[in-house]
Amino acid sequence: MAARPRIKDVAEYAGVSPKTVSNVINNFEHVSDRTRETVKEAIEALGYRVNIAGRQLRQGRTGMITLAVPELDVAYFAELAKHVMAEADRRGQTVLLHQTNGVRERELAALHGFDAQFTDGVILSPLALHPRDVATRDRRLPVVLLGERPAEGSTDHVAIDNVAAAREATAHLLSRGRRRIAVVGGMVRGPQGTDRLRTDGYREALKEAHVPFDSDLVVPVDAFHWRDGARAAAALLDADPRPDALLCLNDHLALGALRALYERGVSVPGELDVVGFDDIEASQFSVPSLTTVAPDKREIARAAVALLLDRIDDPDTSPLQDHVVGHEVIVRESTGG
Amino acid sequence: MAARPRIKDVAEYAGVSPKTVSNVINNFEHVSDRTRETVKEAIEALGYRVNIAGRQLRQGRTGMITLAVPELDVAYFAELAKHVMAEADRRGQTVLLHQTNGVRERELAALHGFDAQFTDGVILSPLALHPRDVATRDRRLPVVLLGERPAEGSTDHVAIDNVAAAREATAHLLSRGRRRIAVVGGMVRGPQGTDRLRTDGYREALKEAHVPFDSDLVVPVDAFHWRDGARAAAALLDADPRPDALLCLNDHLALGALRALYERGVSVPGELDVVGFDDIEASQFSVPSLTTVAPDKREIARAAVALLLDRIDDPDTSPLQDHVVGHEVIVRESTGG
DNA sequence: CATGCGAATTACATCGATGTAAATGTGCGG
DNA sequence: CCGCACATTTACATCGATGTAATTCGCATG
Secondary structure (H helix, E strand, O other), X not given: OOOOOOHHHHHHHHOOOHHHHHHHHOOOOOOOHHHHHHHHHHHHHHXXXXXXXXXXXXXXXXXXXXXXXXXXXXHHHHHHHHHHHHHHHHOOOEEXXXXXXOOHHHHHHHHOOOOEEOOOEEEEOOOOOOHHHHHOOOXXXXXXXEOOOOOOOOOEEEEXXXXXXXXXXXXXXXXXXXXXXXXXXOOOOOOOOHHHHHHHHHHHHHHHOOOOXXXXXXXXXXXXXXXXXXXXXXXXXXXXXXXXXXEEOOHHHHHHHHHHHHHHOOOOOOOOEEEEEOOOOHHHHOOOOOEEEEEOHHHHHHHHHHHHHHHHHOOOXXXXXXXXXXXXXXXXXXXXX | OOOOOOHHHHHHHHOOOHHHHHHHHOOOOOOOHHHHHHHHHHHHHHOOOEEHHHHHHHHOOOOEEEEEXXXXXXXXXXXXXXXXXXXXXXXXXXXXXXXXXXXXXXXXXXXXXXXXXXXXEEEEOOOOOOHHHHHOOOOOOOEEEEOOOOOOOOOEEEEEOHHHHHHHHHHHHHHOOOOOEEEEOOOOOOOOOHHHHHHHHHHHHHHHOOOOOOHHHEEOOOOOOHHHHHHHHHHHHOOOOOOOEEEEOOHHHHHHHHHHHHHOXXXXXXXXXXXXXXXXXXXXXXXXXXXXXEEOHHHHHXXXXXXXXXXXXXXXXXXXXXXXXXXXXXXOHHHOO
């Protein structure tokens, strides 16, 4: 089987110089129609395809960006990835997707381009990164962080207003008369991660409604998966007094909780309300369907890609951006919708 | 901000030749410990990282493989992607993930390497590919197909035994006394796609049990999403006589059906059984939990990566493989488990 | 101390595409 | 028919890493 043809082969076949072929490929304007036609035929005839390595070596750009998320089988990240890839596509970029499993080491690797000068920049959704990791990173690789923000400054950042989102979701529960609202996946003290910010928003809502805060109702979890939500909900049912609502910090926790409540015969929303975050597709189809805080994922993707490409084009001058994306509380059956 | 250092800069810093630096990077054996140490320090000091483009240009390999799936927000593909990426990682390869949206044009592009000589090979999960597309493809790019197989030969292929899987799932329903089993997403005539093969398996099971086949019970769908399952289930409830079981050809259809049945007040598995395919994580946590056919996803991923890498190493000689992966019917609440 | 041998290191060419600058071609006015 | 302006096309060098082959080094032996 013949080796892949090079630009030189196409040139010889077409009877022109390699550079002319290159000019045709790149739609350079000063190429006569006849030459362009001849070259295109040669490309077709030989089945020629650009070798990206050669191009990148010359141009210094790959046209690829890295997207690093914790886990693809967490629906939120899969949906986000889908949007980022679509947006990148629209802007002529290719996405290299990585999973970090939320492990600091791998997030660090992402932050530094996976020990290869590979893609032009990185969009990273961190979980375990330490503030110092971000502060001391190698500034030569453009990075946009999503969601968590271990440290101010140093990178561009895109996220929803987590405090406001949690406040609104909590207010919704309070407006339905709920008073003992548990926070599944919450965190009272500790770094300003998403869990902490959302717990803060929850507390703000309680305060506004003059409902006392009870730290026993803030339940940390190992991970944000179904099983953790199920486990936490089961534990909360045994508490005395029982909570009358669960504010779950993502939809998987909430869906796991729904399952546990079903197993215990607790009616939702009759006896207890449940709210999630992320608005993954499953939350529309669960039984009962799930009230949730929907971030504008498309806008997150759009902003992240835009910020990153700007930063790639112009690494130094433009000021660091902190893009806040809209969100919305979608009321469904799990809170009487 | 300084530009990224090249191998030459490291060489100068360490006082050796570029080739020696390269030897250190690639763990070439004939390098003295002292030199190795010096070079490593220089790499560290300058923050040097390999430029993949340069390496690939020289070596003719990228160490990257493409994985092209229809949609990441279909959980099965997200889970599969996760496994493929993990397996590729284990074998020192990086995965470039693409979504085709099940559009023939994009699948064709994947089959041909996305008009760039980019990755070393492609793992493609096709939906819309025409047999001719596969038969006439450019053989210079190694390809492994997953699931659907538009044409025999021409590529390596990995899938479960769809006929047997559907036969077993149907037999399970029959053993529970179900006799009017609808196939959601099924196809009686048409190409040997997954839907057709599974419908064939369903028919085999009926035949073995001497249950007559009724083509009205085979319901095609637009796509394999929740909403399509919900829609199909709703339509089937209005049929007379009603089916007493739904064999849904993936879990999303099944979960959507469960939702529709819940809305209509039909008890599962009391009045009606539901079975899915894929064993996505959600099927463990749905209400009721879902009986489903679980393909060995890890093995699919392992085999696909292995076949592809073999083909990359040795494009011509080894015979085309058709790897059949194991599956298992997991009985849960939706069929009385 | 010359010689030989393997280990360690290096010079050089090369992978494929494209930017630069120079060369060639074309059309038009004078 | 000449010369100029502009459009096309081309020669050549270059991006960064590494394979090949040649060179240098270190050390033991006669």
